[in-house]
Amino acid sequence: MSTSFFLSFRSSKQAVFDGKKPIRGGIPFVFPQFGPWSFGPSHGFARIIRWNLEKAPERLPSGDVEAIFSIMDSEFTRSMWNYAFRLTYRLILREKELHFNIGVYNPSKDLTFSFNLLLHTYFKVPDVRRCQITGLHGCTFIDKTRDGAIFQEGRDVVTIGEWTDRIYQNTPQEHIITNVVSGRKMRVQKYNFPDTVVWNPWIEKAKEIADFGDDEFPNMVCVESGHVSSPVILLPGTAFEASQILQRGGLQEVEGEGQAGQRMPNSSNRRLPVLSPPPQERAEGKGVVPVWPPAPWLALNNVYMGEMLHHRLLLEHRKDQPAPSDHPHQCGNPCSICSLNL
Structure with missing residues (x-):
């Protein structure tokens, strides 16, 4: 999805929407995988398949414009991720705001699945070196440019002057x-998006991206809302909801250069995402659909890590054989990624 409302960046390099690679620009949806994927394309399949238009753009009595889009499981998605699902987003365009209300539904009666979700938002900028990003001070981040080392952000405002790829x-x-x-x-x-990804390929990495101009890196920055450093675990018959609002102009300028980040140990405390509806819905007494199963986070994380180990071992065998038995997570439940019993 791309619109000039929020001044989105789109690469000038020729891009063909052929179901193999995404269009580099706008707001691609990353789902159900963030990063490299053994079973499908990097960042999942949502950004390379065609979405259904459930509700054509319509002007509401308020003057806002609303449209609804969705994707669901198909033979193509099940070849990589064998689950029934429905991913829907409601888009509302206002004079100075763009609203995304997103829902993921698990219609299964007995299978739980896990996933990542991220809005890979590209912003167009005159000079990325002059951009400042607030709201990251004190947060831990995974630095993918340094082999996944974990740091803590010490700057009041984040600026970009080199290859940046941080969660x-x-x-x-x-x-x-x-x-x-x-x-x-x-x-x-x-x-309900606990993570923020900041990305700019800078000089050398820009040259390695086929559909990205060598000289385009100064004119873009990605600030991405997502749920990627830990998975969402979705029980049968439940839904996950999240939202993002982009609002332009009318904000006080932020000044200051800040200080460099400090190295942290390779472990960080992760908490449950904040289940909070947008302000206007809170004022109306509405809430979001309960999405996180009522179970301790540590237990959920242990299940997920057991599945990851299961898949690492499974890749060493034929996919149509039973899962290896020499791994620690032996609960007898179906794996939320491939449905084989653990």
Whole structure:
């Protein structure tokens, strides 16, 4: 999805939407996998398949424009991820705001699955070196440019002057990006997305990306709301909901350069995402659908790690054979990734 409302970046390099690679720009959806994937394309399949238009753009009595899009399981998705699912997003365009309300539903009666979800938002900027991003001070982050080392952000505002690929964890619900096109500012508000990814390929990495111009890196920055450093575990018959609001202009300028981050141990405390509806829904007494199963986070994480070990071992065998028995997670339940019994 791409719109000039929030001054989105799109690479000038020729891009063909052929179901193999995504269009580099706008807001691609990362689902159900973040990063490399043994069973399918990197960052999952949601950004390379065609979405269904459930509700054509319609002007509401308020003057806002609303549209609804969705994808669901198909023979193509099941060849990589053998689950029934439905992913829907409701888009509302206002004069100075763009709202994304996103839902993932598990219609199965007996299978639980896990997934990642991220809005890979590209912002167009005149000079990324002049951009400032607030709301990350004190957050731990995984630095993918340094082999996944974990640091803590010490700067009040984050600036970019080199190859940047970071997963900030347990971030606040609001970030402000300054100095986007024409010196404007952008407020990013997010709900039920505990992580924020910041990415810019810089000089050398830009040259390695076939559908990205060598000289385009100064004019873009990705600030991405997601649930990626830990998985969402979705029980049968339940739904996960999250949202993002992009608001342009009318914000106080943020000044200051900040200080460099400090190295942290390779472990960090992760908490449950904040289940909070947008302000206007809170005012109306509405809430989001309960999405996280009522079980301790540590237990859920142990199940997920058991599945990851199961898959590492399974890749060493034929996929149609029973799962290896020499791994610690022996509960007899179906794996939420491939449905084989653990």
